Structure formats: C-alpha cells, structure tokens
Amino acid sequence: MPILEVKDLSVSFIQYTSGLRQQNLQVINNLNVSVEKGEILAIIGSSGSGKSLLAHAILGILPNNAQVGGQILYKGKRLTQERQQDLRGKEIAFIPQSVNFLDPLMKVGKQVQTAVNHGDAIAAQRKAFERQNLAPHVEAMYPFQLSGGMARRVLVSTAIVSGAEVIIADEPTPGLDDKVIQEAMGSFRELANQGKAVILISHDIEMALQIADKIAVFYAGTTLEVAPVADFTNDGEGLRHPYSKALWKALPQNGFQPIGGSQPMPNQLPEGCLFQPRCKCFSHECISNRPDTRELRGGLVRCNHAC
Structure with missing residues (x-):
C-alpha cells in the first residue's frame, strides 16, 4: 500500500475579475500520484504544471480562496485539515522552494533544532549540518548571513532531523554547486533507504533520473504519465505518453528536439486531451474526450493512443 496516495485531486481558486465578477479558476484537474516507503518519486514538468500546488495541497497550506476536491490518503486514511495540521513537520516534512521560509529573527541552528521530534535536538542538528557540509559556526548565524546555497542546505537539514x-522537497537544489547537489541527493537516497518516502519536485529531469525510482510527468495541472526511471533510456521507446517522449528527446544528449506550442494557461485549457494541440498523434477522439488515467506496462498514462 502506498504511504501517500493522491486520487483525482482538483484545486481551484476563487478570483474576481473586472466589475467584481467572481470566477473559479481550475489549476489542477484529476491529478493522480502515489509514493511508497523506501521510494523516491520525482515530479517533473514546466512552470505552472501544478508541481508546487500539489505539495501545498498535501500539507494543507493552500491559500484561503482555494477549493480542493478528490482525496489525499496518508497510510490509507484520508488527510483531513486536522490531520494535515497534526502531521505537518512531524510525519510529513516539507523542504520549500523559497529560502524565505526561514525565520529571519532566529539563528538557523535553533530553527533546525525545533524540528527535531525525538532525541537530542542539538546533536541531531549538528550531525545534519555536518552531513550537509555546513561548518559548526553556521548554527549561530541568522538567515540573512547565509548564501542561497547555505540556506537551502539548512532547509534540507530541517527535514532530515524531523524524522518524518x-x-x-520542492526544487531543493537551485543555487547549489554540483558537489553539494550530489551530497543533497545522497541525503535523499539515504532517507529512502531507511524506509522514508521522498517526493522530489524538480524542473531538472537529468538530476531527477540520477536518484528517483519513478518519474511523474505533470502538464497543465494533471498527471500525464508515471513511469519507472528505467523507461527513460535510449530513444524513449519505453515511455507511454507523447509529452514524456518529447521531454526526453528535448535533452541535448538525445537530439535537442523541441516541440511547437506551449503549455496552456489554466483559463485557456483545450477541450479533450490537454496535450492534443501540440501532439502529432491526436485524433478526433482526443479533441472530444479527455482520457482517464490507466495502467500500462508497469506505469500509468493519460492518453487515448498509448500502447
């Protein structure tokens, strides 16, 4: 059983347009994804595809004008608002994209210590800082005294010591050099090997492939494919969805083959398949019918023609 499972998640926001007219902007539609203990799930997709919103929905930190549908299950039980509040920072830890999540008025060592739920907080913080190549004196510094890379390593340390x-982890590596990136990825792999479940949100498919067990491909607020990392090889013939194959072939080492068009905005979603305006394989069925997610060859895909 997955430790965390998202079923048909939808997220919309109530907004007001000119003339104070109210509209409901749908930004996530029928999104499905799951992760098991000991597994690293990497979520990739362009900006605006719903990656960070998924994380915020799981944690229950969406803004007040958000409306959420579908189900999020943790250990087989639905994550209600009360459970999200109880589990956040304890059993479900978050490494945010922005370093502004650090308290500017508290020394970073103390901030990491407050995340420790069991055992010696100071010892756990210092061990985590050593693992992240943060010098001992860093614990006495304030966030404004840190470089961007150091601040991100402090955030990673906070999740590590929580015991979650x-x-x-939402884009945990920008601003880090290659050596520190490899060390951070090693920390996530170590956590997974200890039986933890890791969700890694990233734009960097190459980095994700180095560490993940499976890849979820997001597009326009939904999941187009979930595939084992082993399927991202050769010319991508093991992949199921045309968009996943296009992402793979767009990498420099795979021919750098771009596709036309762009991801639609939430208020301009096409009828039928969300990818069909950019797909070379679309048919009338793709225009009139939005496909459901289905299992195929050890993965999941949302496509009428995948085989």
Whole structure:
C-alpha cells in the first residue's frame, strides 16, 4: 500500500475579475500520484504544471480562496485539515522552494533544532549540518548571513532531523554547486533507504533520473504519465505518453528536439486531451474526450493512443 496516495485531486481558486465578477479558476484537474516507503518519486514538468500546488495541497497550506476536491490518503486514511495540521513537520516534512521560509529573527541552528521530534535536538542538528557540509559556526548565524546555497542546505537539514515518514522537497537544489547537489541527493537516497518516502519536485529531469525510482510527468495541472526511471533510456521507446517522449528527446544528449506550442494557461485549457494541440498523434477522439488515467506496462498514462 502506498504511504501517500493522491486520487483525482482538483484545486481551484476563487478570483474576481473586472466589475467584481467572481470566477473559479481550475489549476489542477484529476491529478493522480502515489509514493511508497523506501521510494523516491520525482515530479517533473514546466512552470505552472501544478508541481508546487500539489505539495501545498498535501500539507494543507493552500491559500484561503482555494477549493480542493478528490482525496489525499496518508497510510490509507484520508488527510483531513486536522490531520494535515497534526502531521505537518512531524510525519510529513516539507523542504520549500523559497529560502524565505526561514525565520529571519532566529539563528538557523535553533530553527533546525525545533524540528527535531525525538532525541537530542542539538546533536541531531549538528550531525545534519555536518552531513550537509555546513561548518559548526553556521548554527549561530541568522538567515540573512547565509548564501542561497547555505540556506537551502539548512532547509534540507530541517527535514532530515524531523524524522518524518514522508519528505516533500520542492526544487531543493537551485543555487547549489554540483558537489553539494550530489551530497543533497545522497541525503535523499539515504532517507529512502531507511524506509522514508521522498517526493522530489524538480524542473531538472537529468538530476531527477540520477536518484528517483519513478518519474511523474505533470502538464497543465494533471498527471500525464508515471513511469519507472528505467523507461527513460535510449530513444524513449519505453515511455507511454507523447509529452514524456518529447521531454526526453528535448535533452541535448538525445537530439535537442523541441516541440511547437506551449503549455496552456489554466483559463485557456483545450477541450479533450490537454496535450492534443501540440501532439502529432491526436485524433478526433482526443479533441472530444479527455482520457482517464490507466495502467500500462508497469506505469500509468493519460492518453487515448498509448500502447
């Protein structure tokens, strides 16, 4: 059983347009994804595809004008608002994209210590800082005294010391050099090997492939494919969805083959398949019918023609 499972998630926001007219903007539609203990799930997709919103929905930190549908299950039980509040930072830890999540008025060592739920907080913080190559004196510094890379390593340390069962990392590596990136990825792999579940949100498919067990491909607020990492090889013939194949072939080492068009905005979603305006394989069925997610060859895909 997955430790965390998202079923048909939808997220919309109530907004007001000119003339104070109210509209409901749908930004996530029928999104499905799951992660098991000991597994790293990497979520990739362009900006605006719903990656960070998924993390915020799981944690229950969406803004007040958000409306959420579908189900999010943790250990087989639905994550209600009360459970989200109880589990956040304890059993479900978050490494945010922005370093502004650090308290500017508290020394970073103390901030990491407050995330420790069991055992010696100071010892756990210092061990985590050593693992992240943060010098001992860094614990006495304030966030404004840190470089961007150091601040991100502090955030990673906060999740590590929490003892959480699920760690959600939202773009944890920007601003880090290659050596520190490899060390951070090693920390996530170590956590997974200890039985934790890690959700890694990233634009960097190459980095994700180095560490993940499976890849979820997001597009326009939904999941187009979930595939084992082993399927991202050769010319991508093991992949199921045309968009996944296009992402793979767009990498420089795979021919750098771009596709036309762009991801639609939430208020301009096409009828039928969300990818069909850019797909060379679309048919009348793709225009009139939005496909459901189905299992195929050990993965999941949302496509009428995948085989």
